[in-house]
Amino acid sequence: AQTVTQSQPEMSVQEAETVTLSCTYDTSESDYYLFWYKQPPSRQMILVIRQEAYKQQNATENRFSVNFQKAAKSFSLKISDSQLGDAAMYFCAYRSEGAQKLVFGQGTRLTINP
Amino acid sequence: NAGVTQTPKFQVLKTGQSMTLQCAQDMNHEYMSWYRQDPGMGLRLIHYSVGAGITDQGEVPNGYNVSRSTTEDFPLRLLSAAPSQTSVYFCASSYSIQDGYTFGSGTRLTVV
Numbered sequence: 001a002q003t004v005t006q007s008q009p010e011m012s013v014q015e016a017e018t019v020t021l022s023c024t025y026d027t028s029e030s031d032y033y034l035f036w037y038k039q040p041p042s043r044q045m046i047l048v049i050r051q052e053a054y055k056q057q058n059a060t061e062n063r064f065s066v067n068f069q070k071a072a073k074s075f076s077l078k079i080s081d082s083q084l085g086d087a088a089m090y091f092c093a094y095r096s097e098g099a100q101k102l103v104f105g106q107g108t109r110l111t112i113n114p
Numbered sequence: 115n116a117g118v119t120q121t122p123k124f125q126v127l128k129t130g131q132s133m134t135l136q137c138a139q140d141m142n143h144e145y146m147s148w149y150r151q152d153p154g155m156g157l158r159l160i161h162y163s164v165g166a167g168i169t170d171q172g173e174v175p176n177g178y179n180v181s182r183s184t185t186e187d188f189p190l191r192l193l194s195a196a197p198s199q200t201s202v203y204f205c206a207s208s209y210s211i212q213d214g215y216t217f218g219s220g221t222r223l224t225v226v
Contacts, residue, residue: 043202
């Protein structure tokens with residue numbers, strides 16, 4: 001069974017600085033998808049960024065980018081120019097090719113210091 | 115475009131009561147799922163559906179039933195509520211496997 005591990009329960013960063021959230025996963029599959037979700041205090045789960053395992057190029061969405069290392073089974077999220085609105089829980093998630101299930105990590109709580 | 119709509123947002127039940135959490139999406143998504151979120155455990159899959167008339171169990175299905183009579187609706191039924199079912203419940207849908215799920219706003223359920 002696939003597992004997703006986020007080893008940083010909490011992180012903090014100064015506003016306008018850059019922060020990287022870590023995620024590792026365990027799988028024997030070669031085709032899969034990886035996601036980062038943001039959960040602000042409103043509780044809403046918001047998709048931040050996604051990565052297809054067959055793509056070597058790292059995904060980027062505005063200030064959010066990932067460092068996808070397939071051999072190391074690592075999928076970190078970098079947030080540049082952090083803003084107060086980035087404060088939230090961040091969840092890494094894995095989805096197999098052909099599978100319904102999203103496997104989530106335990107989450108990292110990100111605090112932005114003004 | 116409402117996305118994924120969950121009702122109610124909050125609910126308190128007594129042990130042994132039954133209830134249905136409603137979920138509806140207007141995006142014509144075939145894939146729908148129910149997750150529960152507990153502190154320190156991320157989100158865990160309860161049940162899922164790949165289309166109308168097709169459902170299957172996820173990771174933690176005990177105590178819950180689902181049905182999918184239409185593409186739009188995917189209700190979750192608690193048969194006999196237990197304190198262990200106190201959690202936040204999320205309904206989610208997606209168009210395809212490679213898409214990320216779109217989540218509803220969640221239902222906070224407390225069983226006393």
